[in-house]
Amino acid sequence: MMYRRALATLLLTVTSVLTIGALGPGGASAATVGSTELTSGWALRSATGLADTGATISQVGYPTAGWSPVTLPSTVLAGLVANNVYTNIYAGTNLQSVPDLTGQDWWYRGQFTAAAASPGQAYWLRLQGLSYRAQVWLNGTQLDANAVGTFVSHEYNVTGAIVPGALNAIAIRVTPPRHACADLSVCTVDWNPEAPDMNAGIWGRTLVDTTGPVAVRDPYVKTVLPLPATNAADLTVYADAINATAAPVTTTVTATISKPGQPTITASQTVTLAAGERRELVFDPAGYPQLHVVNPVLWWPYQFGSPELYQVTTAASVSGAASDSKTVNFGVRQFTDYRTTVQGTSFVGYKVNGQPILFRGGGYVWDLLQRWDTRTNKAHVDYVKGMGLNTIRLEGTLGNQELYDLADAAGIMIMPGFVCCSAWENDSGWTAEQTTVAQASLNTQMRALRAHASTFMWNYGSDQPPTAAHLTAYKNIAAGLHWQNPTVDNVATWSNANAGMKMDGPYKWEPPVLWWDLTRQGSAFGTTGEEGTEAPPPLESLSRFLTPAQTWPVGNAAWNYHAGRGGSVFDNTDVYTTALNQRYGTTTSAADYSKKSEVMNYENTRSFFEAWSARQHTQSFGSIWWMQNNAWPALHWNLYDYYFKPGGSFYGTKKATEPVHIAYDYFSRNAYVVNSTLTGRTGLTATATVYNVPDLTQKYTTSVAVSAPANASAPILTLPAITGLTSTYFVRLQLKDSSGTTVSNNLYWYSTTADALGNKKNWYSTSVKTYANLTGLNSLAANTGVTTGVSRSVAGGQETVTITLTNTSPTNIAFFVRPEVTAGNGGNEVVPVSYTDNYVSLFPGESTQVTATYATADLGGQPAYLRVRGYNVPTVSVPVP
Template sequence: MSPPPAIHPVQRKRRRYATLLLALTLVAGVGGVQVPSASAATVGSTELSTGWAFRSANTVTDPGATISQVGYSTAGWNPVSLPSTVLAGLVANNVYQNIYVGTNLQSVPDLTGQNWWFRGQFTAAAAAPDQAYWLRFKGISYRAQIWLNGTQLDADAVGTMAVHEYNATNAIRPGALNALAILVTPPAHDCKDLSFCTVDWNPEAPDMNAGIWGTTLLETTGPVALRDPYVKTVLPLPATNAADLTVYVDALNATNAPVTTTVSATITKAGYPTVSVSQNVTLAANERREVTFDPAGYPQLHVTNPALWWPYQFGSPELYQLSTSATVAGATSDTRSIDFGVRQFTDYRSTVNGTSFVGYKVNGQNIFFRGGGYVWDMLQRWDTKTNATHIQYVKDMGLNTIRLEGTLGNEELYDLADRAGIMIMPGFVCCSAWENDNTWTIEQEQVANASLDSQLRALRAHASPFMWNYGSDQPPTAAHLSMYKNTAARLHWQNPTVDNVATWSNANAGMKMDGPYKWEPPVLWWDTTQSGSAFGTTGEEGTEAPPPLESLQKFIPAADLWPIGATWNYHAGKPRSVFDNITVFTDGVNKRYGSTTSAADYSRKSELQNYENSRSFFEAWNSHEYTQSFGVIFWMLNNAWPSVHWNLYDYYFKPAGGYFGSKKANEPLHIAYDYKTRNVYAVNSTLSGRSGLTATTTVYNVPNLTQAYTTTVPVTAAANAATQVLTLPALTGLSTTYFIRLQLRDATGAVVSNNLYWYSTQPDVLANKKNWYMTAVKTYANLTGLNSLPSNPNLATSVTRTVSGGQETATITMTNNSPTNIAFFLRPEITAGNGGNEVLPVNYSDNYVSLWPGESTTIRATYQTSDLGGQAPHLRTRGYNVPTTSIPVP
């Protein structure tokens, strides 16, 4: 049943508010059938972001009816721009400072034991005949009382992820100042409410993200408003030379009398035929009705040779535009537009090691999803640049997917993903009230279903979401799963779904979640007898990932930087969880690379370990694609605050070992080494096959670089597939630490993939001891030979720069002029000033590269001039055995 337009279905005690709702939807001059004027009403949408203040309700004695009067004094309140959580507002007002540094967050008191008033004033559009005014709240956490100009619109708006909307026509003051007052009740700690939850990823926010976190909108329409347009696209698979488009849009009657409206939809794309459809609809008083245009009734919605939306590395993410409008008596009453993609995701099942796993296809082609788990800032602060950088980094690492485990509602991220061809994997969060649904109250059932309704409406319009998870670690109860699926069907959700993503709780989940969540040596990913190895489909798994020294120095005070102690641990996982330390990772560093003696030494070695770990992680999953593996999510993509646990890039967007290891593994055409079997694979992640290739494998002793073995074989890399090209034989007489160099060349001899491994005659050996978050290591590889590499001061560097439109590209050339020594693990960086920090965000065409004697390479770095902060750019170059140098970028 569709809800009346003045209140969201999650809200309780509807009968109690029936009189109020009727009063709010009354418009002047109604009596029988509504006869609208031909004069056009104002149609528009204004974000109410400025002119707000907030304060603890403990210090406010006036009621909402008074606070929501124009002119009410907010002297002593904190000014705030919306959206904002309570803590974000307090930090913006310097009530709490540097809360991400050291253990300062511990000094912020619990902010959830009190309510919080948010108050703002705005000017409404002038009155026009048949003008309707709507207030729309995209996110309030967790419940609220809402007042407008002394009138209570809602006594109990509940649900962080539920959109709350009100027809405020009779309470608004057209053409004049209006006042809104919102009394927010925070969510409970320990994820006991159906709100946002970061589980054990970091400390809980002291306010549990209470506040007005989503956009607040004043929308103006005529007597009929439109909501939630959506285009369902169906292809005649396996053919893709046509598409059936079905257009849906909700029409709402803002009046208490019947209204007849003409609803129209137009689909456009430059270079393609325009499609237009319309129909007349008579809406009963206050009715909300879905209007449908399908190919059966509108043959023009069957289109031929459409431009398809393809994910990254598969093709271009082409988008169309849908424009919808409602007219009444010849006047425009409302308009809504969206961009959408013509594409179709389907799923299939394959059995591996006795378990059924889900795989996906896009437009009839197998698609191996690979990505990371995204989380927004702990205080839910983001902006266009932040969102764009996440998408940019995901693409740069060769990933094609972002998983949203409960971090739903950043709609700009969806828009950017649509345009970039990045797939979105959304769903509800684990380990919280969302999964303790066998004890839900009636209100919680309503909140959960309203949350799904709101979030699916936002997601379904986008090309990027390819599926939906109803649950994470555990599936919902049968009754709630049925409720969810009925809602998805009612909303025409066309993408595949899974009940949850963990086979340990549901044998038919289709995805596994067997860990690990702590560091493991690279061999684990390849050994398919191990939990977490590269077989099947995984919803998440990952390792600790301390950021490089430059980032560590930003959030760990100098006195706490070494040795590793309580401050480091506070920036690991949630305190008092099994993730509140990085001991397992540190043991790996010390026992494989040699005992660390300082924060700088630790960082230098941990970068090596992060690189080899993330590279092998994705290589293993990619090399088994479609035969043993079907999709993978690294836990996590990024962090909610400066962290030493779970990320491919750190909070400050500094790309480091994990980032560049992932980038190497996921390059479009890649050559990879299997630590378990010694097989070498060519992985082609595009839809174009490559022939005439050759693969060369060479083994070198360390530190003298004497060649112990080499072979070259011809390679044909089939499209969208992994191909085993050779097996490295067991070798004897090697140095304890040695190099394996893999190179893939095209028919001209140009290197298309260059990959260097460092390993040991004493390999990593896993123990039999394991649990849900890790497998113990019995024997560690001896990689200390890297510390014996001769110092190489003979690296020559040069750099040039081009500037265009505020963006700079530095072209860096590095040449190893040593006749005998490798330049190992080189890290060129563009810094803001001589000796300054690396300019961030930044993209490099490659990094952490190694050069043999006489070799040269060219790397491009791209960044924004504004991110230099007025400093002149410099090129800083360092390496594992190369002294640090810095030269100006001309």
């Protein structure tokens, strides 16, 4: 006998459950417990022209000659690209040559060997990501005729359909999502061209689990602190137990909480589950006093402390024999929210363990073909932390479980939610199926996220809130899942005055003064869900996806194709290029454009994060730069490029968010000291010095004694109006401790002709009336007096290169100098890579040390070289010994 539960049941339990045959409750002592991910041995082909049904295709031995072999997870287009059906699709306009792949269904077929039979053995097929709908077959039996929803997990008890200890065959027929974001699927709005397959396929993990009669699902530990105190915690453990059999089963479920160096805590309960029953079990301090923990070790976000993690193992046994076990990490921490009115609008702020925290981050997006691996996921998290940020926003890019795990371990907060400008947001006209899919999607994703220490909130909507009925349903799901983190209805006050976050742009380039001028739309007050500007990557990256003719002159068809979605206001970089030419001088080549754009990107992102940090917890409470990275090689919205080559935006951000920082306000000429840690600093001295350019004549200097209270910012001095300045001039801010050690060192370049904003504005930009004259940088004398010292150590597959840069010139600055470790002489920079600092500027006689860290494997077998170049420093390349 077989049955398939209705989609409404799927909504309540997150996973659809199909039971085939019957399994008696006895003899569980020999059951195998484990989980196997099915990655290899799959094949893909279009369903068009294939008359065979799933009943036939899912038979062992079915021939797949002519199919494309694929490794899961894989979207349709990713599989075809892996088989060279379409090649080099990210270069130029090549993606346009890929036909629409959504007008047909696609078959995936795979075989696997199941674990041998044993008494009491149950088998489960778990599909963690299908897009958009699918028919699922196993060994000729249809498990599901309509597994629908990109972000819905599907699970089937296949005990009666499996062939133990032998080959089994799975066939999955996928129907792609519709274009124009018409389905509740992945949508990249105006960020880049749509994927020709709309990311159809098996994008999540495919697992075969083996358990005894009772399976354990979704363990979660809710942690509550006696705030403002943090010297105790009440832990409540939740887990679901599923009876895999057709008869009642009595099971003992034990929760074990452990951490090295801390006491181990256990709690057990025995329950009887009806046939096929799924029940949530709860272990709370009221019934288990040992779950009240004294002096817990807390999880803290980056710069606030150590992201300490505990483990909880939830194990089920039947008649004394192990039936199933699940282990997850969790953090003892508590996020809370509060509201502050700034300029007449209520904004949301967040606290972690009772401490207010300014969230600073970027909007993450996965690869256009949804390809990722551990190296890629780790690089993203490492780069966020390397920039000094503490948050990753996920606007609809949900389900990358490894990313969550890495964020937990790194102390990076996750800000998840659904996407804007699509079927997700156009919910007033949903069909009954769409309503069910949306709610099941929330159920699936919240179950995955709730156990993670890094998750600090949830956005139910982006640009607009859901309708009242859908919002109520969402909140009921969250309550049923014991979601303990704050939520917001959406992140845009323009559509919902009580949203708590604004989203008023800009999305095109603006001068640094805009972030500081609180009268301007998009300036650094309140809480922002996103804003950002164009950011063309360095020339080496441009040259990987554009030909020389496409990199210069800029603004050609291929260039614009990589700017943003065609037909949107973002399908060009005209605003950016105009500003670059006006401020830094008319660009004359691709190399000149890249050199100047790196400086402008650095200048802008540094000022953005400085402005938000300077008013933390009083007028500003959190900011997201749109975007963190790109789905494919792009010119718009990123802090680092698709290839992980860190550029001006990366290092400007890194400078702005250093733990203790001295910052310059372009609008008021104030200098601020910002302390982003929970440890105060005293005995500091701040110095501000102004120089003419290019001769470095000192025109003004002042020093003041300052302290830097923990988790706070304050203005410390104001630069006066200074006469006799050249059109372009330098402002140098330095912060030193009582021993003379530099804590923060910042060089700004500005003009007696300041950037001035106009009155014209719209949702994505504010007009610029006057551009700053920074062309004096082009008259800096060439500096050939920069010397380098370099050494290397290797351990555990990682290399650390120590670089010493010295400016031996007695008169000339070495401006905006970039050291890079390259694979071979003149090769590309080794990526991913971490530098302690970069794009450094050295005054005459000064020296600095920079450390680079990367994986030996990323040299690709080439010798390591150090390349050094700067705005006025010629390129030098030397071998790394």
